[in-house]
Amino acid sequence: MEELRRKFQQRFGDGGDQVFQGTVTEVNEEEFTCTVKRDDQVDYFDVRLRGLVNFAFIPRLDSTVLVCRIGKSNELFVCQFTEIDKVIFTDTDLEVIIDTENIDIKKGEKITVHVDAEKLEVTNDKVKALHEADALTITADSTTVKTSTGGVTITRGGSGLKKTLEQMLDGICALTVPTAVGPSGVPINMATFQQIKADLPNYMEG
DSSP states (O other): OHHHHHHHHHHHOSOTTTEEEEEEEEEETTTTEEEEEETTTEEEEEEESOOSSSEEEEEOTTOEEEEEEOTTSSOEEEEEESOEEEEEEEETTEEEEEESSOEEEEETTTEEEEEOSSEEEEEOSSEEEEEETTEEEEEETTEEEEEETTEEEEEETTEEHHHHHHHHHHHHHTOOOEETTEEOOSOTTHHHHHHHHHHGGGTBOO
16 A cells, blocks of 8 residues: 555655545445545545546445545545445446445336345346245246246246146046936046146146
8 A cells, every 4th residue: 555655646746645545434325435544643534435437436444545635625535445345336327236245236216136145136116036046936916936946836816826736636536427327437547637636746836
């Protein structure tokens, strides 16, 4: 950091206050500013964390930074960081936030993307897609389609495809029809339908 400070001073001037080293004591992410303490004596408030671009680096508390003065004004900005907790990019209705554990993207009020070590989640105003370690789930209103290591699930409200198929197969196995001499017996190939029902859990969860 001292070498960087010397280089900045060589470029912008040798004035002692043109570039100085300090410690971050407070961060305001909403205003993209921070407080920097210099030489454990002087506090500089409202030091900018971003300038003319839409990127902002959020420094870690108690980390060391280099602070530059804008021209000969009293406005300051952080020009070099040693440790950062977060990077924020904003542009019109787009916001991207990256920290050590998460990535969050927001486009307007409808589209969001969240990524962490456990999941990837994408949502808009109608559909949500969630990818976890062993499953991918897509939800649209009351309809859910899920694929996982345990099989496939398709549900809507209180109904589910597996449940419907099981009920249908049970109905077929119990089927009788009227004849001239009375009700018939159950299907002679009942075992085939029972085998189909027994196979459902091999690829369907619900």
